[in-house]
Amino acid sequence: MRQCATCAQLSLIASTDAGALITGESGTGKEVAARTIHELSTRASQPFVAINAAAIPEGLMESEIFGHERGAFTGAVSSRAGCFEQADRGTLLLDELAEMPIALQPKLLRVLEDGRVRRLGSAREAAFDVRVIAATNRDPMTAVDEGKLRADLMYRLNVFSIVLPALRERTEDIPLLARHFIHLFNHKHGAEVHAMRETTMDRLQAWHWPGNVRELRNVIERSVVIARHGWIEPSHLPPHIGAAKPTGHSLELPAHTTLAEAERLLIRTTLERTGNNKAETARLLGLDVKTIRNKLRSWALDG
């Protein structure tokens, strides 16, 4: 069953203190969802700390998470609190969880279970009270299968599971998001754009948004700056989007296509549409991701 992060779902989660795992492609709003949970929770007046496992060099990760004392390692010229201590009484977002070095994951799990953390180079443990939310743009089960994410850590965090659909699967949200961004960027750039022309909205809804809401936000900022006032016309959009046609994603099959060829074409087209995301392709086609991988491998061997 696919779950969507509606406001109601986020506020239900916010009313508890349990962990949550947010999954969704890059730019779908995972950090926005995590902040919303924090802001709707009783922890709202306390810190919200986000740590991105993909952005921190592996050698620094342990000290970022657990903190260190002065002299704990070469270069540790002063002591530093780790993210659990920084987020004490608030919320910690572990972003890109599946990129967390596998060797660190058992220690992370232990800290989560004990509610106590010891800085590198320290003999003393400090208790913390943190609500932990994790996010990943990979399919968590696939990451577990591939040995990138420990199952016990995944289950510890995955009390609530929030799946943010790609923007191309919820094009009905585009008008509301567009209105919000027009308002935001009118204010930022001193512009007076009124709204989207209907034909412009058709183009936006026809585009497949590989960068999701982040891409939409950038496109609307650009359009507001170019249009300045009145309506946003299709000509104010970047050319590749202004030219997007509502396709309904139909697949044209040449005459005498065999079932095997049609299958291959469908999988390849869906991979293109999803920006080569195998997990998403498998989900859209109702297949197992392993089936997709096996087929791609066998086609590669076919030449």
Ligand SMILES: Nc1ncnc2c1ncn2[C@@H]1O[C@H](COP(=O)(O)OP(=O)(O)OP(=O)(O)O)[C@@H](O)[C@H]1O
């Ligand atoms: N529902 C929303 N309302 C307003 N802005 C949104 C919404 N969802 C996403 N955005 C905007 O889109 C951009 C990307 O959002 P965010 O950083 O939360 O995505 P993400 O899924 O965490 O991305 P990544 O996986 O790349 O870290 C941000 O600028 C954010 O403000």
